[in-house]
Amino acid sequence: MTVIDFTAFIGRLATTSGETILPFFRTSLLGIENKAGESNFDPVTEADRAGEAVMRRLIKASFPQHGIVGEEFGSEREDAEYVWVLDPIDGTKSFIAGFPIWGTLIALLHRGMPVYGMMHQPYIGERFSGDNGSARFRGPSGERKLAVRRCASLKEATSFTTSPLLMNEADRAAFSKVEAEVRLTRYGGDCYSYCMLAGGHLDLVIETELKPYDIAALIPIITGAGGIITTWDGKPAQSGGRIIAAGDPRVHEAALKILNG
Numbered sequence: 604m605t606v607i608d609f610t611a612f613i614g615r616l617a618t619t620s621g622e623t624i625l626p627f628f629r630t631s632l633l634g635i636e637n638k639a640g641e642s643n644f645d646p647v648t649e650a651d652r653a654g655e656a657v658m659r660r661l662i663k664a665s666f667p668q669h670g671i672v673g674e675e676f677g678s679e680r681e682d683a684e685y686v687w688v689l690d691p692i693d694g695t696k697s698f699i700a701g702f703p704i705w706g707t708l709i710a711l712l713h714r715g716m717p718v719y720g721m722m723h724q725p726y727i728g729e730r731f732s733g734d735n736g737s738a739r740f741r742g743p744s745g746e747r748k749l750a751v752r753r754c755a756s757l758k759e760a761t762s763f764t765t766s767p768l769l770m771n772e773a774d775r776a777a778f779s780k781v782e783a784e785v786r787l788t789r790y791g792g793d794c795y796s797y798c799m800l801a802g803g804h805l806d807l808v809i810e811t812e813l814k815p816y817d818i819a820a821l822i823p824i825i826t827g828a829g830g831i832i833t834t835w836d837g838k839p840a841q842s843g844g845r846i847i848a849a850g851d852p853r854v855h856e857a858a859l860k861i862l863n864g
Contacts, residue, residue, distance in 0.1 A: 612665060613709055613721050613732070616658050620691060620707050621725030624654040628726055629701045648699060651675050654691030654707060662687050674816045686712040688819040693722075694793035703727055706794045710819035717841050720820035722794050731798040733827030738801055749828040751850030752803035757784040757857045760806035763796035764788070770811045774845065777862045778809055784861065797821040797848055801828035806850050807858060813843040821848075831855045835862050 627650035655675045662671055670680035673689040680686070687710070692698050694705030706722040721732040729742035731749065738749035754760050762785045767775045782788045785807065792799070794817075796808045801824050818832075819841050825832045825848050832840045832848040837859065840846050847862065849855035 609711055609719060612661075613711065613719065614730075616661055616709050617707060617721055617723035617725075617730060619661060620654045620658050620709075621723055623657045624650045624692065624707065625725050627653070628698065628703075648692070648695060650698070651692045651695060655689055658687075658689055658691065658709070672816060674814070684714060686715075688712060688717075688816050690794075690816040690820070693817060694795070697791070697793065704792055704795045706798075708794055708816065708820035710816075710823075712819065712841070715841075717819045717822045720823040722798050722820060722824065724795075731801060731824050733801070733824035735823045735826045738824045738827030740802060749801045749824070750803055751801060751825075751828050751830040752806070754806040754849075754851040754854050757781070757807075757854060758786060760785045760854050761787045761789070761804075762807040762809065763792050763799075763805055764790060764809050765793050765796070766790055774811045777864065780861045780864065781807075781809060781858050784857075794821060797825055797832075800830060800848055800850055801825050803828075803850065806854050808848040809846070809858065809862070811845045813846050815841060815843045818843050818846055833859075835859065 652675050655673045659671055662669060668683060670683035670686035672678045672681060672686060690708040692705050693708045698705045703726045706724045709721045710717050711719040719734045721730060723730050732739055740747050740749050767778055770778060799805050800808055822832055822840055830848060830850045831852055834840055835845040835847055847858060
């Protein structure tokens with residue numbers, strides 16, 4: 604069974620999870636829990652759990668031999684040939700604040716490697732997908748192929764990170780050196796930043812402390828659009844950690860040198 608056989612099913616996962624999550628968005632009745640306790644704020648909502656639960660049910664009914672890794676309900680059959688990696692709401696803090704810069708991340712791994720990924724934003728009606736060889740956008744404005752843009756140097760680059768406050772002190776200091784070199788840095792975005800990079804609207808995304816479910820779906824989209832995504836030490840990104848994505852290898856190389864300076 605090739606990865607192309609899964610495309611329609613991934614679309615079904617996106618549609619069903621979106622229908623489950625949307626009734627919770629921008630409502631005053633949304634229940635919020637803090638997974639981090641008193642030390643920090645790491646929110647989870649009823650929408651996160653409901654969205655992941657409905658995707659898990661569909662996967663188990665259609666592909667009972669597959670594994671699943673999800674943010675809310677843990678791992679099952681993680682050593683299976685095919686494993687689904689799910690983040691029902693990447694950008695929960697934006698979700699609870701009513702901002703539509705969150706998305707559902709769906710990744711399919713084959714023998715541990717991300718071979719297909721989708722970011723679905725049901726409120727806006729946008730889907731970004733990729734299979735490492737190509738990437739596509741579908742939304743209210745139509746459908747098109749995604750392609751990163753060329754950028755010769757950091758001084759011409761637009762950079763994004765969700766928040767430097769999410770970084771430890773050493774990583775934040777390293778990031779600030781990159782920030783001083785680029786033309787423009789903006790904060791926020793979570794998964795949306797990576798999709799905008801794939802669409803050729805920005806040049807660099809730098810993050811830390813990511814989990815596999817935060818990044819696995821975005822790798823085939825970035826790579827399929829012609830970009831590059833690795834850890835800060837240049838290794839494959841699917842395990843998470845400190846992540847850097849760039850549209851142009853020259854920007855990737857220049858930023859890596861500073862981050863590892």
